[in-house]
Each structure stands twice: as C-alpha cells, then as structure tokens.
Amino acid sequence: GQNIDQPTEMTATEGAIVQINCTYQTSGFNGLFWYQQHAGEAPTFLSYNVLDGLEEKGRFSSFLSRSKGYSYLLLKELQMKDSASYLCAPRGSYQLTFGKGTKLSVIP
Amino acid sequence: EAQVTQNPRYLITVTGKKLTVTCSQNMNHEYMSWYRQDPGLGLRQIYYSMNVEVTDKGDVPEGYKVSRKEKRNFPLILESPSPNQTSLYFCASSSRVAGPTDTQYFGPGTRLTVL
Numbered sequence: 001g002q003n004i005d006q007p008t009e010m011t012a013t014e015g016a017i018v019q020i021n022c023t024y025q026t027s028g029f030n031g032l033f034w035y036q037q038h039a040g041e042a043p044t045f046l047s048y049n050v051l052d053g054l055e056e057k058g059r060f061s062s063f064l065s066r067s068k069g070y071s072y073l074l075l076k077e078l079q080m081k082d083s084a085s086y087l088c089a090p091r092g093s094y095q096l097t098f099g100k101g102t103k104l105s106v107i108p
Numbered sequence: 109e110a111q112v113t114q115n116p117r118y119l120i121t122v123t124g125k126k127l128t129v130t131c132s133q134n135m136n137h138e139y140m141s142w143y144r145q146d147p148g149l150g151l152r153q154i155y156y157s158m159n160v161e162v163t164d165k166g167d168v169p170e171g172y173k174v175s176r177k178e179k180r181n182f183p184l185i186l187e188s189p190s191p192n193q194t195s196l197y198f199c200a201s202s203s204r205v206a207g208p209t210d211t212q213y214f215g216p217g218t219r220l221t222v223l
Contacts, residue, residue, distance in 0.1 A: 033211075042198055042214035043151070087151065094158065095166065096212060098143075100150035 004099035006088050011105045012078055020073045020102045022088030033089040033096065034062050034073045043087055046073070078106050110135045112215035114199050120221045121189060129184045129218050131199030139202045139210070140182040141166065142174065144195040145217075151198070157182055189222040196220075 003025040012018040024032070031050035035043035049055055049064035049071065061074040073086055085101040112133045121127055133140065141156035143166075153166030157176040171193055173185040182201075186193060197218045202210040 040196075040217075042216055044214070045211045048211065094164070095153060095156065096141075097153070097167070098151040100148065 004088055004090065004097065006086075006099045006102045008100070009103045009105070011107060014078055014080060014106055014108050016078050017074065017076050018078060018104065020075075020086050020088075020104070022071045022073075022099060024069050024071070024088070024090045024099075026069075026090045026092055026097070028093040029066065030091045030093060032062075032064055032071050033091065034060075034071075035087040035089060035098075037085045037087060037101065039084075046086075075104075080106050080108070082106050110213070112199055112201055112213050114197075114215035114218050116218060117216060118219050120223065122223050123190055124188050127186050127189060127220075129186075129197060129199075129220070131182045131184065131215060132180050133182075133199075133201040133213070134180065135201065135203070135213070136179065137201035137203050137213075138179070139204060139212075140176065141200050141212070142172070142182070142184050143198045143200065144168065144193075145198065146195050154184070154197075189220075191222045194220060194222045 006022045033048050034046040036046050037043040047062035054063045059076045064071045083106045085103045087101045088099040089096050115130045138159045142154040143151045145151045152168045154172050155174040157163045199215040200212040202212045204210045
C-alpha cells in the first residue's frame with residue numbers, strides 16, 4: 001500500500017522560492033512523479049525521479065531520497081501562474097498513487 | 109496531436125440510469141487508467157489496464173466497470189450510478205507502467221453529477 005503526506009496549503013510571494021515536501025511509504029517503489037494541476041483542469045507532468053538526488057528543469061527542481069522516503073519540489077522565481085495544486089505521486093509496481101496535493105497560492 | 113480525449117466533459121444524470129464515459133488515446137499507449145478526484149481526497153485510481161483485455165482494480169473500484177477491447181479505448185461504465193459517484197473523473201494513459209519515460213497523460217476530465 002501507499003501512504004503519502006504533503007502539506008495541504010502553502011502561500012508564497014511572487015519572485016520567491018518555495019519548497020513543497022512529500023513523504024511516502026510504499027511497497028514496490030519504482031520512482032516518484034510530481035504533477036501540477038490548475039483548478040478544474042487535468043494534472044500535467046512536472047518531473048520524475050527514480051534515483052536519489054536532484055533533477056533540475058528550468059525553474060522547477062525535484063529531489064528524491066529513497067532511503068528516507070522523502071521528496072521535495074522546489075519552485076524558483078515564483079510567478080502568479082504557478083498558483084496551482086502540486087501532486088506527489090510515488091509509483092509502485094503497477095500503480096501510480098497520488099497524494100492529496102499541496103495548494104500553492106502565489107501572492108504579489 | 110498526441111492526446112487523451114474523454115466524453116462527455118459534463119454530465120448530469122439521475123440515480124440508477126446507466127452511463128458510459130468514453131476515453132480514447134492516439135499514442136498507442138499500453139497502460140490506461142481511470143481516476144476520480146474529490147475535494148480533500150485527491151486523485152484516487154478506480155481501474156487500470158495494462159493492455160488489451162487486461163484490467164485490474166485500483167483503490168476505489170466499487171460501482172464501476174471497465175473494458176479494454178481495443179488498445180486506444182478504455183470506457184468507464186457506471187451500471188447504476190449513485191450520488192456518491194458525483195465527482196471529477198480523469199482518464200490517463202502511458203506507454204509503459206514501469207519505465208523511465210512512462211509519463212501519464214491525462215484527459216481533460218469529466219464532471220459527473222448524479223442526482
């Protein structure tokens with residue numbers, strides 16, 4: 001089974017940096033995804049980590065520690081359009097299980 | 109254009125009236141799945157399919173059926189809808205379940221209301 005924990009809500013200022021944490025307990029771990037979801041829309045892929053370490057992709061970076069069951073998503077130079085929910089999704093053998101998401105509000 | 113399509117996008121129906129939500133992908137993906145999303149509960153998997161004629165239950169399969177007769181289509185069937193199935197439904201597909209490039213692509217969502 002999967003047990004995923006991420007903060008429910010966060011608020012950050014435009015231009016700042018924010019880190020969204022995710023801890024998980026899962027059987028048959030096979031990598032971890034981060035998705036972005038704007039209200040009422042479909043989730044869209046942000047990043048995928050299967051090995052320990054940091055993956056950087058423009059303003060977004062994602063980190064994974066398999067031994068600690070921990071990941072974070074780092075968003076730099078925040079923009080108003082980054083206001084969305086961010087979903088942590090560890091993958092087991094055949095399923096992708098989503099956390100409840102972190103709603104990020106970016107304020108001027 | 110590579111995409112996952114769902115129909116209908118919005119549906120209001122009544123308790124007990126059978127309905128089908130269609131899902132189609134044009135990327136020749138093997139893996140397809142259905143999720144429902146509810147406030148405070150996040151995305152929960154209903155059913156998934158590894159390939160044609162291969163389906164399995166996700167975390168919340170009660171009250172739903174699926175079929176996978178063709179690779180591109182994965183319809184979700186509610187034989188006797190009830191109000192607790194009012195939700196936002198997403199179909200998703202990916203090329204493989206356990207590979208480095210198997211990002212899931214999501215359809216636009218179907219907002220279902222059961223009265």
